[in-house]
Amino acid sequence: MxxxxxxxxxxKKFGDFIAVNNISFSVEKGEIFGFLGANGAGKTxxxxxxxxxxxxxxxxxxxxGYDISTQSDSIKRRIGYMSQKFSLYEDLTVRENMQFFxxxxxxRNKEIQKKIEYYHDLWSNNEMFDGLVGSLPLGWKQKVAFAxxxxxxxxxxxxxxxxxxxxxxxxxxxxxxxxxxxxxxxTIFVTTHYMDEAEYCNRVSIMVDGEIAAMDSPKNxxxxxxxxxxxxxxxxxxxxxxxxxxx
Amino acid sequence: xxxxxxxxxxxxxxxxxxxxxxxxxxxxxVIQLTILPLAADYELKHIxxxxxxxxxxxxxxxxxxxxxxxxxxxxxxxxxxxTQGLEQIxxxxxxxxxxxxxxxxxxxxxxxxxxxxxxxxxxxxxKANVGSVYLTQILxxxxxxxxxxxxxxxxxxxxxxILTSSRYLFNDNLKYPPFMVPGxxxxxxxxxxxxxxxxxxxxxxxxxxxEQINVSxxxxxxxxxxxxxxxxxxxxxxxxIGLFIVARGVYGIVPRGSYLLIxxxxxxxxxAILGFGLLLSSFAETQQQSMSITFFFMMIFxxxxxxxxxxxxxxxWAQWIAAFNPVTYFIKVMRMVVLKGSTFMDIRRYYLIxxxxxxxxxxxxxxRYKKTID
Amino acid sequence: xxxFKAFVIKEFYHVLRDKRSLLLLIGLPIVQIFLFGFALSxxxxxxxxxxxxxxxxxxxxSISEKIRNNDNFHFVGFGYAYKDAHTAFMRGEIQAAVIIPxxxxxxxxxxxxxTIQIIGDATDPNTATAVINYVTVITMNFQxxxxxxxxxxxxxxxxHMLYNPELKGVTNFVPGLMALVLMLxxxxxxxxxxxxxxxxxxxEILLVSPFHPLAAIIAKAVPYLLVSxxxxxxxxxxxxxxxxxxxxxxxxxxxxxxVLLIITALSMGLFISNQTSSQQVAMLISLMGMLLPxxxxxxFMFPIENMPIPLQIISNFAASKWYYIIVKNIMIxxxxxxxxxxxxxxxxxxxxxxxxxxxxxxxxxxx
Numbered sequence: 001m002x003x004x005x006x007x008x009x010x011x012k013k014f015g016d017f018i019a020v021n022n023i024s025f026s027v028e029k030g031e032i033f034g035f036l037g038a039n040g041a042g043k044t045x046x047x048x049x050x051x052x053x054x055x056x057x058x059x060x061x062x063x064x065g066y067d068i069s070t071q072s073d074s075i076k077r078r079i080g081y082m083s084q085k086f087s088l089y090e091d092l093t094v095r096e097n098m099q100f101f102x103x104x105x106x107x108r109n110k111e112i113q114k115k116i117e118y119y120h121d122l123w124s125n126n127e128m129f130d131g132l133v134g135s136l137p138l139g140w141k142q143k144v145a146f147a148x149x150x151x152x153x154x155x156x157x158x159x160x161x162x163x164x165x166x167x168x169x170x171x172x173x174x175x176x177x178x179x180x181x182x183x184x185x186x187t188i189f190v191t192t193h194y195m196d197e198a199e200y201c202n203r204v205s206i207m208v209d210g211e212i213a214a215m216d217s218p219k220n221x222x223x224x225x226x227x228x229x230x231x232x233x234x235x236x237x238x239x240x241x242x243x244x245x246x247x
Numbered sequence: 248x249x250x251x252x253x254x255x256x257x258x259x260x261x262x263x264x265x266x267x268x269x270x271x272x273x274x275x276x277v278i279q280l281t282i283l284p285l286a287a288d289y290e291l292k293h294i295x296x297x298x299x300x301x302x303x304x305x306x307x308x309x310x311x312x313x314x315x316x317x318x319x320x321x322x323x324x325x326x327x328x329x330t331q332g333l334e335q336i337x338x339x340x341x342x343x344x345x346x347x348x349x350x351x352x353x354x355x356x357x358x359x360x361x362x363x364x365x366x367x368x369x370x371x372x373x374k375a376n377v378g379s380v381y382l383t384q385i386l387x388x389x390x391x392x393x394x395x396x397x398x399x400x401x402x403x404x405x406x407x408x409i410l411t412s413s414r415y416l417f418n419d420n421l422k423y424p425p426f427m428v429p430g431x432x433x434x435x436x437x438x439x440x441x442x443x444x445x446x447x448x449x450x451x452x453x454x455x456x457x458e459q460i461n462v463s464x465x466x467x468x469x470x471x472x473x474x475x476x477x478x479x480x481x482x483x484x485x486x487x488i489g490l491f492i493v494a495r496g497v498y499g500i501v502p503r504g505s506y507l508l509i510x511x512x513x514x515x516x517x518x519a520i521l522g523f524g525l526l527l528s529s530f531a532e533t534q535q536q537s538m539s540i541t542f543f544f545m546m547i548f549x550x551x552x553x554x555x556x557x558x559x560x561x562x563x564w565a566q567w568i569a570a571f572n573p574v575t576y577f578i579k580v581m582r583m584v585v586l587k588g589s590t591f592m593d594i595r596r597y598y599l600i601x602x603x604x605x606x607x608x609x610x611x612x613x614x615r616y617k618k619t620i621d
Numbered sequence: 622x623x624x625f626k627a628f629v630i631k632e633f634y635h636v637l638r639d640k641r642s643l644l645l646l647i648g649l650p651i652v653q654i655f656l657f658g659f660a661l662s663x664x665x666x667x668x669x670x671x672x673x674x675x676x677x678x679x680x681x682x683s684i685s686e687k688i689r690n691n692d693n694f695h696f697v698g699f700g701y702a703y704k705d706a707h708t709a710f711m712r713g714e715i716q717a718a719v720i721i722p723x724x725x726x727x728x729x730x731x732x733x734x735x736t737i738q739i740i741g742d743a744t745d746p747n748t749a750t751a752v753i754n755y756v757t758v759i760t761m762n763f764q765x766x767x768x769x770x771x772x773x774x775x776x777x778x779x780x781h782m783l784y785n786p787e788l789k790g791v792t793n794f795v796p797g798l799m800a801l802v803l804m805l806x807x808x809x810x811x812x813x814x815x816x817x818x819x820x821x822x823x824x825e826i827l828l829v830s831p832f833h834p835l836a837a838i839i840a841k842a843v844p845y846l847l848v849s850x851x852x853x854x855x856x857x858x859x860x861x862x863x864x865x866x867x868x869x870x871x872x873x874x875x876x877x878x879x880v881l882l883i884i885t886a887l888s889m890g891l892f893i894s895n896q897t898s899s900q901q902v903a904m905l906i907s908l909m910g911m912l913l914p915x916x917x918x919x920x921f922m923f924p925i926e927n928m929p930i931p932l933q934i935i936s937n938f939a940a941s942k943w944y945y946i947i948v949k950n951i952m953i954x955x956x957x958x959x960x961x962x963x964x965x966x967x968x969x970x971x972x973x974x975x976x977x978x979x980x981x982x983x984x985x986x987x988x
Binding site: 287426450 | 639641642644645646648649652653656657659660661662663664665666667668669695708710711712713716734735736737738739740741742743744745746747748749750751753754756757760779781809810813814817821897899900901902904905906908909910913917918922923924926927928929932954
């Protein structure tokens with residue numbers, strides 16, 4: 001079967017600065033793929049290219065069978081995206097945010113209602129749906145953002161540091177959501193700084209200075225780098241980095 | 248269609264939720280439309296006039312009475328000499344000085360001619376200009392009265408002198424509110440539309456929500472329409488309140504022309520000006536920037552629109568700026584249709600110009616709105 | 622103090638790096654002074670006019686010629702009948718029409734007193750009055766010069782425009798513009814930039830820092846104070862050297878009074894930022910609640926004594942009005958503090974009022 005994400009020599013330059021340099025990898029359908037790297041390594045840029053938010057400078061990329069340079073509109077229909085920066089409307093309620101994002105993906109009211117009911121049951125927190133998003137605690141905000149990104153049952157969901165700044169319990173709950181989505185066949189593409197989260201992934205890639213320095217299952221990586229923590233794997237790779245946080 | 252509906256629903260929910268903003272969008276224009284025309288009234292009523300009467304004749308007394316009965320002037324005692332009068336001008340106690348020379352009435356009877364001199368404090372140019380125009384007119388009409396009185400009717404009738412008669416069309420009382428109200432209404436709709444549309448989009452950028460929209464399959468035109476329509480409706484509401492409640496209720500101004508024409512022009516105009524707001528928003532990353540950019544253009548648009556000062560008095564380069572200013576045409580059309588009752592055929596040229604503005608500005612706005620960055 | 626300096630420098634970078642906001646901060650004052658100086662005037666010039674000459678004889682042609690050559694008019698064309706003028710009025714093509722009756726010359730020769738009709742579009746009352754006046758004067762001159770006729774009794778009026786013969790209005794709008802620009806930057810920019818911190822959540826960081834939050838806010842205002850002073854210099858430079866604005870008084874007084882107004886404006890900005898937590902609302906309040914009153918009630922665009930009494934009373938609450946009086950006293954008349962200490966005191970009072978109100982509402986902790 002064709003991989004659901006596939007890139008070959010994908011490159012993005014901003015002027016003289018090469019944010020993403022010749023990366024090639026593929027992600028199979030249903031995988032939980034961890035995309036690691038120090039700040040400024042090029043993770044977010046790579047992810048934005050895959051989502052059709054940035055146009056690649058060169059190289060090939062395919063997401064859900066569509067070319068990222070030419071068919072970004074078709075890609076957008078098939079993907080969900082949760083950005084690093086919280087991006088729901090704080091002055092709308094949870095329900096209204098879901099209705100809105102469902103709406104701009106062209107979902108019918110009935111379908112939207114079904115989704116809302118699903119999370120209703122899942123979270124059994126009824127008042128929350130009619131409270132303004134702005135007044136929710138951060139952990140709930142992140143969960144709602146994930147649910148919103150999943151409104152239209154995307155084939156792939158891109159999560160850009162989804163658990164930044166939330167407590168371990170909420171992170172745990174968040175990963176339960178991710179597993180649930182994965183069980184239903186959604187491919188998960190996630191960036192994170194937490195190495196314990198990296199362990200939850202089927203496979204991880206580690207970016208250093210715009211290039212992919214290593215890519216394998218967490219288990220194999222630990223063997224290859226003669227260590228028993230992902231932390232250590234990451235540290236060994238990341239300290240080779242030449243460039244500082246610039247992006 | 249479903250996508251557009253979702254967008255519109257969201258916009259209205261946000262507007263409704265922000266009570267303070269919604270209130271101000273409606274209340275501020277009403278207050279301004281009520282107050283501004285009262286303030287922007289060039290019909291000067293209390294011009295401080297000093298009369299230096301060196302003649303002390305019945306004629307000069309009659310002239311003084313005639314001037315004072317016009318109601319435009321407040322008589323100020325300035326003493327007996329021109330130098331004293333000038334001092335009063337310097338102290339801002341007097342705006343205009345009228346000097347009636349000694350032997351004014353004698354000379355007028357004997358020689359048939361005599362000059363009066365008006366000195367105006369031109370530091371306030373409007374006042375000086377309008378004041379001396381009023382005074383000159385009063386003196387001239389007094390002159391005609393005198394002719395009739397001094398000279399036998401038959402003699403004058405056969406003098407062959409050219410008479411002039413003047414007529415003021417459309418606003419025969421020469422009131423300022425009818426002139427200012429439609430223009431200020433146009434201005435308020437422009438400010439609300441231009442600011443709100445550009446700020447709204449930039450707020451989405453600043454808060455990061457635009458990114459979530461950009462990863463969705465939404466089309467550019469859907470996004471732009473989703474932003475245009477709510478502000479179009481707000482523009483219509485603000486305009487209608489202004490037209491029916493303030494213009495009609497407070498100032499008694501009822502459009503002479505057709506409402507359909509006014510509203511259809513408003514529709515095209517709003518699309519143009521909202522497109523302009525959206526276009527400007529694409530040059531800003533933060534609300535503060537967008538406000539600065541919009542304010543810069545709005546200020547120039549307002550000054551160059553002919554609202555407060557006539558366009559044809561401007562030098563040619565400035566008239567060109569005014570010609571490329573959509574606000575100019577909206578104010579002009581508003582004044583024409585509301586005050587004169589001009590018809591579609593009368594304003595068709597301005598109609599076409601506004602359609603062109605609408606197309607150009609919105610095309611640019613769609614073109615500048617990028618879902619992807621390269 | 623060192624901390625404070627660091628803060629000010631940081632804020633200064635914010636302001637200077639943001640080219641788009643500089644467009645407003647620096648560009649607008651300069652554009653405005655040029656527009657007011659060179660483009661805008663209340664004088665009626667180039668008024669569009671049509672002549673309906675129903676005689677086309679020597680006398681009518683000669684009077685038409687005089688109207689066409691007059692600098693105050695822009696001659697649009699001849700009409701054949703009143704109907705043509707009416708159409709042109711409705712289309713907004715002309716502001717005035719002159720209608721010369723048939724057999725004009727014959728009537729004069731037969732001593733029948735022909736009447737020239739002057740019709741003005743009074744939707745703009747100022748232009749209409751002026752245009753009718755111009756044509757009346759032209760007709761009278763024509764009569765005197767061309768026909769050698771004087772009316773048996775005529776009062777000749779001579780107008781003298783003192784101090785400002787071209788009615789340029791420089792002396793009016795320069796102080797007004799100074800007030801406008803200082804108010805705009807002070808109120809609008811400070812209120813919005815403080816509210817922005819609230820909206821973005823960065824205000825929390827300021828409130829928990831060991832640095833006194835009030836000092837942080839003052840630090841935000843300092844760059845705008847400097848930008849305002851820079852603008853003031855630009856306006857003075859252009860208006861004195863290019864537009865011929867007089868400067869009779871002391872620069873020291875002028876600058877200290879200007880700084881006083883800037884501080885008043887900043888305290889108003891601070892007050893507004895305390896009332897709201899949304900940038901859009903802060904902007905609307907600043908624009909509609911501050912900018913328009915400044916334009917209206919300062920006295921440089923519309924004479925205050927001409928307004929209805931309630932508005933005259935309201936105008937006393939516009940800080941710019943008092944500053945305007947002070948600046949005129951300094952620049953045009955060269956007067957000293959003795960002549961405007963009362964006005965200055967009003968500004969000081971307003972500043973204290975806004976600062977006290979803001980401090981009372983200033984929330985040290987987030988609600």
